[in-house]
Amino acid sequence: MATLKVPAQIPSPEDDSEQLRKAFQGWGTDEGLIVKILSHRNSAQRELIRAAYASAHGEDLLTSLDKELSSDFERIVMLWTLGPAERDALLAHEATKKKVTSPNNFILMEIACTRSPLELFKTKQAYQARYKRSIEEDVAYHTSGDFRRLLVPLVSTFRYVGDDVNTALAKTEAKILHEKIADKAYGDEELIRILTTRSKTQLNATLNHYNNEYGNSITKDLKTDPDNEYLKLLRSMIKCFIFPEKYFEKVLRLAINKMGTDEWALTRVVTTRAEVDLQRIADEYQRRNSVPLDIAVSKDTSGDYKDMLLALLGREE
């Protein structure tokens, strides 16, 4: 369930493009107009606006936005304007550029695990078109140890999508997972093989069997050391497979509740989920925090950035 609201009647891409051009001209930029247009167009419509803008003005709309806008507002408008594959490619590239540190590992995992296999594949194509390298080689190059052993297959595998479950296999592999975790062999090859190659449906069956047979959920058994970043990544990954709304709710909760908002995380979740499942995430947020997500966001942010966030969250103007 998306939060994006597209009006029943929208102007042509050419008209939208001209309105945006006007918003850039004259004294100061008309941020309100930018929000009003872009936050209410879906990704196919935004692509047409970009094409119309480029053919009318010989410049990519993103370049103009980059010139006119700044700071958090710039980032949210830029990320939102990009199509899903290009946006994920950009986020993944940021995460691999530096020696990968904790939040970057989580962003790579998030992209690999919460998108469909075909979406992930399109992101790989967009990544190659833009950066002239594969996401696989960049992740492999910038990671090491257990993180590499987990993240490289995670971004590489083209998982099967389907409802087929092999129950016997689920039992065998639940047993393997339980043995490895009991031995604290969290970086074990077999454990990683199962988690990085099986379909989400199959994994779900395996983890249900784990829970039934061994009395604890796997995430609970992976909580032996709360400060261990790799275990945290494993737990988050499993959440992304089984219950992505819960994963994203927690990212938002931490982004909003800590001293000083984490605008990058907030912007990332809102722009990547507004057309997908942000309504479910917002429902989950309200259940967990007893406050609606848009209220929490509006208390914590301000100005054009806040307006854009609230518009993407689907709040009526």
Added chain:
Amino acid sequence: MATLKVPAQIPSPEDDSEQLRKAFQGWGTDEGLIVKILSHRNSAQRELIRAAYASAHGEDLLTSLDKELSSDFERIVMLWTLGPAERDALLAHEATKKKVTSPNNFILMEIACTRSPLELFKTKQAYQARYKRSIEEDVAYHTSGDFRRLLVPLVSTFRYVGDDVNTALAKTEAKILHEKIADKAYGDEELIRILTTRSKTQLNATLNHYNNEYGNSITKDLKTDPDNEYLKLLRSMIKCFIFPEKYFEKVLRLAINKMGTDEWALTRVVTTRAEVDLQRIADEYQRRNSVPLDIAVSKDTSGDYKDMLLALLGREE
């Protein structure tokens, strides 16, 4: 350079389909007619014939072929009639069905390394459509040790295709490869990372630098133990990247020259390369064996199977 010869004027797919139907009917099958039609149609044309046949007779052409033909002739006609992605999916599935043994590892490597990244991706889709699992999970499940560490990323990575070479990186990574090989650390993570994630162009630059800087080709340095199957797989893989005709020439040479022909290998190479580079492979074969490939094949095979092989090799009737 393909060896496949398609006549300038060909019948409609419906006519071809009816001719094939006739070949199946009456007393005995008309194998000559089957060879005459199918061996002179490219993969797009064969797909149209299959569609015409299915709509006229309510049965997949492959099912009819399966009923009518047998042994080596059946296998070559079936493999050839399939499109490239479906054929590779079938070959890969055969190679993963059993606990993977030596030739199977080589077939998986061959498919992963001699097809383009996009072809490999289409094979993954065909594999999932047919077997309801991913090739990644099947390879990971049926392999172990160094073979698994190499083969899983090999079939998983969507490599970058392009002419961009990072020379500094080629030097650094040639050095890493040389150090690991000097230490006999052939299953080392870094060595595998480089070989399984870099683009073929980048790898080529790295291996050229290796050769220039350290005096030997990497394949020579990987020949410390001629009986080691894993080293053999590494060497073959590098050949597949750098000089695939040489790799396939050797497969054919071993298939033809040993006592008793290896029909499975011969059929595999001829059906998978006839529309791609079988002419180059044949040229390489003649250079290396001083006998034309079609002559060697015709001495070693017989009957309809031989006729189909020679037709695919482009020999004029």
